Amino acid sequence: AQSVSQHNHHVILSEAASLELGCNYSYGGTVNLFWYVQYPGQHLQLLLKYFSGDPLVKGIKGFEAEFIKSKFSFNLRKPSVQWSDTAEYFCAVNATNAGNNRKLIWGLGTSLAVNP
Amino acid sequence: GAGVSQSPSNKVTEKGKDVELRCDPISGHTALYWYRQSLGQGLEFLIYFQGNSAPDKSGLPSDRFSAERTGGSVSTLTIQRTQQEDSAVYLCASSRAGTSEETQYFGPGTRLLVL
Numbered sequence: 726a727q728s729v730s731q732h733n734h735h736v737i738l739s740e741a742a743s744l745e746l747g748c749n750y751s752y753g754g755t756v757n758l759f760w761y762v763q764y765p766g767q768h769l770q771l772l773l774k775y776f777s778g779d780p781l782v783k784g785i786k787g788f789e790a791e792f793i794k795s796k797f798s799f800n801l802r803k804p805s806v807q808w809s810d811t812a813e814y815f816c817a818v819n820a821t822n823a824g825n826n827r828k829l830i831w832g833l834g835t836s837l838a839v840n841p
Numbered sequence: 842g843a844g845v846s847q848s849p850s851n852k853v854t855e856k857g858k859d860v861e862l863r864c865d866p867i868s869g870h871t872a873l874y875w876y877r878q879s880l881g882q883g884l885e886f887l888i889y890f891q892g893n894s895a896p897d898k899s900g901l902p903s904d905r906f907s908a909e910r911t912g913g914s915v916s917t918l919t920i921q922r923t924q925q926e927d928s929a930v931y932l933c934a935s936s937r938a939g940t941s942e943e944t945q946y947f948g949p950g951t952r953l954l955v956l
């Protein structure tokens with residue numbers, strides 16, 4: 726069965742610090758990978774996604790993630806965080822050979838607090 | 842354009858009562874998903890609709906849960922005889938199915954509290 730593991734449950738950083746949130750998945754086949762963000766009081770928004778091609782993908786607000794197939798990882802990075810990046814971050818995957826149902830399998834999320 | 846909408850945004854009910862949650866997907870999106878976000882358990886898949894095909898109900902936790910999608914658009918998730926463990930945020934997502942880069946877009950969710 727597929728599973729997603731996010732290593733950091735709570736992260737506290739100061740503004741301008743660099744961010745890396747870990748995400749590993751367990752699945753033997755080909756996957757699509759996503760990072761979603763939920764800002765306080767708002768709904769889930771897509772941050773970035775990987776389907777194929779260049780394993781380094783860039784998303785909104787200066788975020789990027791690198792797919793390392795050999796490590797089953799899709800870590801999220803940002804070189805310099807801002808107070809407005811305070812949010813909950815979710816890693817999710819779905820299988821490409823699951824037929825039409827592309828249900829997402831989710832990590833438990835990482836709560837990021839950025840101190841001004 | 843308009844995103845996915847859900848109603849109500851919050852629902853408080855008594856144990857044993859039935860509740861209905863509504864999802865209005867993005868216009869033109871043929872695929873619709875329901876997920877549940879429980880404290881400490883993360884998000885879990887409940888049910889999937891695609892066009893006129895039979896739904897994939899494999900994620901529904903019990904037969905108290907059911908869902909329908911009328912006219913290929915609006916969907917209703919019904920929980921009968923609610924239990925306290927049903928308390929969670931219920932999220933709906935829609936996508937333009939059939940593309941190689943299918944991406945799900947989420948609504949704001951319905952926060953359900955069963956007393």
